[in-house]
Amino acid sequence: MSSSRSVRKLEVVSPVPADIDIANSVEPFHISEIAKDLNLSPNHYDLYGKYKAKVLLSVLDELESSDNGYYVVVGGITPTPLGEGKSTTTVGLCQALGAYLDRKVVTCLRQPSQGPTFGIKGGAAGGGYSQVIPMDEFNLHLTGDIHAITAANNLLAAAIDTRIFHESTQSDKALFNRLCPPNKEGKRKFSDIMFRRLKKLDITKTQPEDLTPEEVKKFARLDIDPNSITWRRVMDVNDRFLRKITVGQGPEEKGMVRETGFDISVASEIMAVLALTTSLADMRGRLGKMVIGNSKAGEPITADDLGVGGALTVLMKDAINPTLMQTLEGTPVLVHAGPFANIAHGNSSIVADKIALKLVGPQGFVVTEAGFGADIGTEKFMNIKCRYSDLRPQCAVIVATIRALKMHGGGPEVVAGKPLDHAYLNENVPLVEAGCVNLARHIINTKAYGVNVVVAVNKFSTDTEAEMNAVMNAAMAAGDLMLVSDMDTFSFITFPCIRRVLEGLYSHTNDQKYVDLGVAVQRACASGIQQLKYLYPLDISIKEKIEAIAKSYGASGVEYTEQAEKQIEMYTKQGFSGLPICMAKTQYSFSHNAAEKGAPSGFILPIRDVRASIGAGFIYPLVGTMSTMPGLPTRPCFYEIDLDTATGKVIGLS
Amino acid sequence: MSSSRSVRKLEVVSPVPADIDIANSVEPFHISEIAKDLNLSPNHYDLYGKYKAKVLLSVLDELESSDNGYYVVVGGITPTPLGEGKSTTTVGLCQALGAYLDRKVVTCLRQPSQGPTFGIKGGAAGGGYSQVIPMDEFNLHLTGDIHAITAANNLLAAAIDTRIFHESTQSDKALFNRLCPPNKEGKRKFSDIMFRRLKKLDITKTQPEDLTPEEVKKFARLDIDPNSITWRRVMDVNDRFLRKITVGQGPEEKGMVRETGFDISVASEIMAVLALTTSLADMRGRLGKMVIGNSKAGEPITADDLGVGGALTVLMKDAINPTLMQTLEGTPVLVHAGPFANIAHGNSSIVADKIALKLVGPQGFVVTEAGFGADIGTEKFMNIKCRYSDLRPQCAVIVATIRALKMHGGGPEVVAGKPLDHAYLNENVPLVEAGCVNLARHIINTKAYGVNVVVAVNKFSTDTEAEMNAVMNAAMAAGDLMLVSDMDTFSFITFPCIRRVLEGLYSHTNDQKYVDLGVAVQRACASGIQQLKYLYPLDISIKEKIEAIAKSYGASGVEYTEQAEKQIEMYTKQGFSGLPICMAKTQYSFSHNAAEKGAPSGFILPIRDVRASIGAGFIYPLVGTMSTMPGLPTRPCFYEIDLDTATGKVIGLS
Incomplete structure (x- = not known):
């Protein structure tokens, strides 16, 4: 294994400075250096400035015969509203593997939505000494993928309303003649995309003039039922006033008003398509078959029916290439896709993982993060993402915090923006012990896929050794927890300083107190690739699949509206019943009720509605109401954000 | 003058192939080659893939002491709805100067809006053998500038509605306390941006706790009058159903509904700011002082009052760097900004022109295009853009077609999408002769700025020699036209094949029939830099300025609603009365009535409304109704557009 040329080891300062100060203290390597470490030559990527590059999908074809590296997914226990540091753990683990353990490693992360950066949440580049840099480029625009999604999503939305409008004002024949106008020689012809609709309609004729009036009507009149339209417009801004709107109120639209709304861009089905696609041809297919609603006769209407699937693909052609960045310690990161973790599957892209696995090669590591708790993120990683990618993880990391375990053990409510109760700031071993039931269920569920599990506790300065020991003891006392992984590793990792990974961590496998997460993950991966056991097969009914997932939550049954x-x-x-299921459920409980902490069981899971992302390839049952458009608080983050116009540096972004 | 390394001369085929086929027949140079020809080193630019680079604004500081090249603006006569080939002429002229006449040259073009690419219009990269390549990258996304504008515009929009909402639900004190929350030490402080508002309110206190209740109210409560809001949301999509909408209909918005609408992104004031700014600090200032509406007391409310001017600047920090591309013949192009040519000033950016003028140096040429006819584009170039840039053009080109001259001479209406009347396809000398009054007025108006004028006729294959001679004769017969420029050059240029520039063109200055546009422009520039004479001084009243412009249109007076x-x-x-004026008027007539062709006079120009872009820096009177959001036809361009997924190439884009 050759030593990576571009790694740097950080000078760690105590107390740990602010994230932005740490990020600014490091001059990133030119991204071509990072690429070179991965054996990428300049024809394998497109530079986007000095610190970002898009790795071209063609790399996959070139490396087709190479072996994959180890594949590690990072999930978590049921989180508090503050988040438990899963991104930071993911980045830190990779820095440990790459910069300290001299392994080839690629971190695969989701692209953060730009909206929340200016709202409450701030950036999403990790924290402390475990960050992706430059953090401003990571959090803003990046290489334009989300902007491309916004453009494509909204072109389709405009095509829908305009088509309904034009159909309402024209006869079948006029509509048809406009759709197939005569060329210079006076001859009408179908454009290529129209043959997709003709095929769907079982019309095999190739000349417009050969269609019967009945066929003309079937072909030209989509007859979209306005009430069935599920396609909404999107914007990458926290704009709560767009959640529900009425469009078409201009005089030229002749009273064809319609109630609809905007989601934030990452909630677009096109984002889910980007995350789940495997090639340009596959993406073309998925974008074309996205269903926007039904005809009045109940037939699904697709983007290709509207003639726009090709244009959407053109808008997305660069977005399919993942963006290469770097961690603070110079290890490579592929940032790609950021689908919602409830109405979509919340995992970064398949193509990024595939490219990364080839680039690190055998003995190398690809670490990818799954959104929310393991009940959501990891479950969807396994049953949706791995199904489409045909990839198999060797190891799943579960990130926990003493804080969240206390909450699950009965601690007071944790509310973002409010001070933490003293139970979380002072030692409280019984709460920790009681909360371990949540961790236990996530471990059992994750192990059921056949992968090795490593638990990483993201330790805060207020956590005590007695509390850490309580987790260990609880682990050892609980039979299931004893078998946290097939190699019996139970690691704790402390943050925000990844250095400590190497300085001293706990393990219950032996008395040696200094086994780090990186080593644990290495051992978990090396202990043998197993067969991925899905939670459900695809060929059962939609309800059976929903019920299989509900059972993994601890539910005793499911009820449907x-x-x-x-x-x-x-x-x-x-x-569409053969598609996998993507549950839209709160991330704050195994159940549908965010207030039910720990490991609830025996409840009936209510399914309020069921929707589908046919292009992306899943059915999503709604358990409760999901907000798909965040708002801005009275004092949004943007009050602190400005540009130092003398240096061009961003200030106040956190 | 050293020969440019990267130029290529095209093999010209007859008949001329389709634009996309010509574009695809050429392998573009790596953009670093084009940069090298301009003496740019890699630290002067950021690559965006292989064929685009953003030239960093810092180049201006480095070249501060260098001399500028010649500055040429390309305007046109009053156009038909088909366009008269101004972009093609601009690109062709630069290819002639750079690839054939061995001069340093940079073409400065506006970035096209992506929306119309999928609607009726198609791309905007020039045509035939005079194109910017790769044309798909030019027409789509480019380097994300318009996406950045969309994001910034809509963040401000979200901030407005959310602020009104939060103000409506909170007391002065609660609002103030939320705006200035206590830090970890329990101390409240103002963020930097708040001092801008405090200064505006003449509050010199620096500690939140020192404010009186009256000052707290003044500071915290913007008290925006919802009916006064002029800031609309934007989207770079032709979405007619967003022209007029109602927002805030979600239950969480508590009935605070409001009628508003979307414009296409290029109509955003932020686009106008980008086009008129001169530095990062200047852009920060302009973005912060953009006025979004008034308080109920009638005070203008700015982006900085909302606390968001800094965040907008951060979103726009990369967009301020122009994008370097190339023509088919390998001459450099700077693509930057694309403000609307009616509600804004329709010219590419000042920073691109400034950088280009330094890069070509003395004896080099910068050719920049002004939108619509010279009554709009050139007028605004002179009185708005040159005022803010302090740059002086030496030469103005006026592009004309026989087709448009015939229309001005009384030919039948020209309608996009409908076949041309035979008058336009067959010789009709009297119509051409009659139409020259339009050309004459544009020449006279343009000459009044003190610049040399060159007329270029974009000749179509159906135009006859007799018609071309008629223009010449008309020119010679009319006293004013005799003086078309101080060096008495009257060039004709034929397209789409720029080669013909060199092969044979007309001039009335001598019997030599073969003077090309490039040579004409060189001579016009070399004949001495004159003082730019503005059409109006800034220190007269708004009405006096409007009337000065109206007079240049031929109006005998102005009436105001x-x-x-x-x-x-x-x-x-x-x-705000000291700002220049940006008339929002139809481009299809000198007057407010699109049907009035030729050179109408004696009419009263009606001013329907007056608005302002305070950040960009102009007042814009509305003459008639302007659509700021295009729609899609029954069969939009997107029906032809697709991706060849085997090669990754875009097909069907024109």
Whole structure:
């Protein structure tokens, strides 16, 4: 294993400075240096400035015969609203593997949504000494992928309303003649994309003039039912006033008003497509078959029916290439896709993981993060993402905090923006012990996929050794917890200083107190690749699949609203029942009730509605109401953000 | 003068192939080659893939002491709805100067809006053998500048509605306390941006706790009058259903609904700011002072009052760097900004022109295009853009077509998408002769700025020699036209094949029939730099300025609606009357009536309303109704557009 040329080891300062100060203290390597370490030559990537590059998908073809590296997914226990440091752990683990353990490693991360950067949340580049840099470029624009998604999503939205409008004002024949105008020689012809619709309609004729009036009508009139439209517009801004709007109120739109709304861009199905696609041709197919609603006769209407699937692909052609960045210690990061973790599957892209696995090669490591707790992120990673990618992880990391374990043990409510209760700031071993049931269930569920599990506790300065020991003891006392992984590793890792990974961590496998997470992950990966056991097969009914997932939550049953029943029936009739399921559920509990902490069981999981992302390739049942457009607080983050116009540096971004 | 290394001469084929086929027949140079020809080293630019680079603004500081090249602006006569080939002429002229006449040259173009690319219009990269390449990258995304504008514009929009919402639900004190929350030490402080508002309010206190309740109220409560809000949301998509919408209909918004709408992104004031700014510090200032509406007391409310001017600047920090591309013949192009040519000034950016003028140096040429006819584009170039840039053009080109001259001479209406009347396809000398009055007025108006004028006729294959001679004869017969430029050059240029520039063109200055446009422009520039004579001084009243412009249109007077009078009074009272004027008028006539062709005179110009872009720095009177959001036709361009997924190439983009 050759030593990586571009790694740097950080000078660690105590107390740990602010994230932005740490990020600014480091001059990033030119991204071509990072690329070179991965054996990428300049024709393998496109530079986007000095610190970002898009790795071209063609790399996959070139490396087709190479072996993959180890594949590690990072999930977490059920989090508090403050987050438990999963991104930081992911980045820190990779810095440990790459900069200290001399292994080839690539971190695969989701691109953060730009909206929340200016709202409450701030950036998402990790924290402390475990960050992706430059953090301003990571958090803003990046290489334009989300902007491309916004453009494509909204072109499709405009095409829908405009098509309904034009259909309402024209006869079948006029509509058809406009759709197939005569060329210079006076001859009408179908454009290529129209043959997709003709095929769907079982019309094999190739000349417009050969269509019967009935076929003309079927072809030209999509007859979209406005009430069935599920396609909304998107914007990468926290704009709560766009959640519900009425469009078409201009005089030229002749009263064709319609209620609709905007989601934040990362909630677009196109983001889910980007995350789940495997090639340009696959993406073209998925974008074309996205369903936007039904005809009045109940037939699903797709982007290709509207003639726009090709244009959407063109808008997304660069977005399919993942963006190469670096950690503070110069290890490579691939940033790509950032689908919502409830109405979508919340995992970074398949293509980034695939490229990374080839680039690190055998003995190398790819660490990818799954959104929210393992009940959501890891479950969807396994049953949706791995199904489409055909990749198999060797190891799953579960990130926990003493804080979250206390909450699960019965600690007071944790509210973002409010001071933490003293239970979280002072030693409270019984709360920790009681909360371990949550961790235990995540471990059991994750192990059920057949992967090795490593637990990483993201330790805060207020956590005490007695509390850490309590987790260990609880682990050892609980039979299941004893088997946290097949190699019996139970690691704790402290943050925000990844250095400590190497300085001293706990393990219950032996008395040696200094086994780090990186070593644990290495051992988990090396202990043998197993068969990935999915939670459910695809060829059972939608309801059976929903029930299998509900059972993993601890539910004793599932109940459906009338609306949900109707939708399941419709999707089944439309031939979509073979898709995997993407549960839209709160991340704050195994159950549908965010207030139920720990490991609830015996509850009935209510399914309010069922929707589908046919292009992305999943059915998503709604358990409760999901907000898909955040708002801005009275004093948003943007009050602190400015540009130092003398240096061009961003200030106040956190 | 050293020969440019990267130029290539094209093999010209007859008949001329489709634009996309010509574009695809050429392998572009790596953009670093083009940069090298301009003496740019890699630290002067950021690559965005292989064929685009952002030239960093810092180049200006480095070259501060260098001399500028010649500055040429390309305008046109009053166009038909088909466009008269101004972009093609601009690109062709530069290819002639750079690839054939061995001069240093940079073409400065506006970035096209992505929306119309998928609607009716198609791309905007020039045509035939005079194109910017790669044309798909030019027409789509580019380097993300318009996406950055969309993001910034909409962040400000979200901040407005959310602020009104939060103000409506909180007391002065609660609002103030939320705006200035206590830090970890329990101490409240103002963020930097708040001092801008404090200064505006003449509050010199620096500690939140020192403010009186009255000052707290003044500071914290912007008290925006919802009916006064002029800031709309934007999207770079042709989405007619967003022209007029109602927002805030979600239950969480508690009934605070409001009618508003979306414009296409290039109509955003932020686009106008980008085009008119001269530095990062200047941009920070302009973005912060953009006025979004008034308080109920009639005070203008700015982006900085909302605390968001810094964040907008951060979003725009990369967009301020122009994008370097190339023509088919390898001459450099700077693409930057694309403000609307009616509600804004329709010219590419000042920073691109400034950088280009330094890069070409003395004896080099910078050719920049001004949107629409010279009555709009060139007028605003001179009176708005040159005023803010302090740059002086030596030469103005006026592009004409026989087709448009015939229309001005009384030919039938020209309608986009409908076949041309036979008058335009067959010889009709009297129509051409009659139409020259339009050309004559544009020449006279342009010459009044003190620059040399060169006329270029974009000749189509159906134009006859007799018609071309008719223009010459008309020119010679009309006293004014005899003096088309101080060096008496009257060039004709034929397209789409720039080669013909060199092969044979007309000139009335001598019998030599083969003087090309490039040579004409060289001579016009070399004949002495004159003083730029503005059409109006800034220190007269808004009405006097409007009337000076109206007179240049041929109007005998101006009439104002009550609303326009009210707005003029308000802007004057608010201290904005010293700004230049940006008329929002149809481009299809000198007058307000698109049907009035030729050179109408004696009409009264009606001013319907008056608005202001305070950040960009102009007042814009509305003459008639301007659509700021295009729509999609029944069969949009996107039906032809797709990706060849085997090669990754875009097909069907034109």
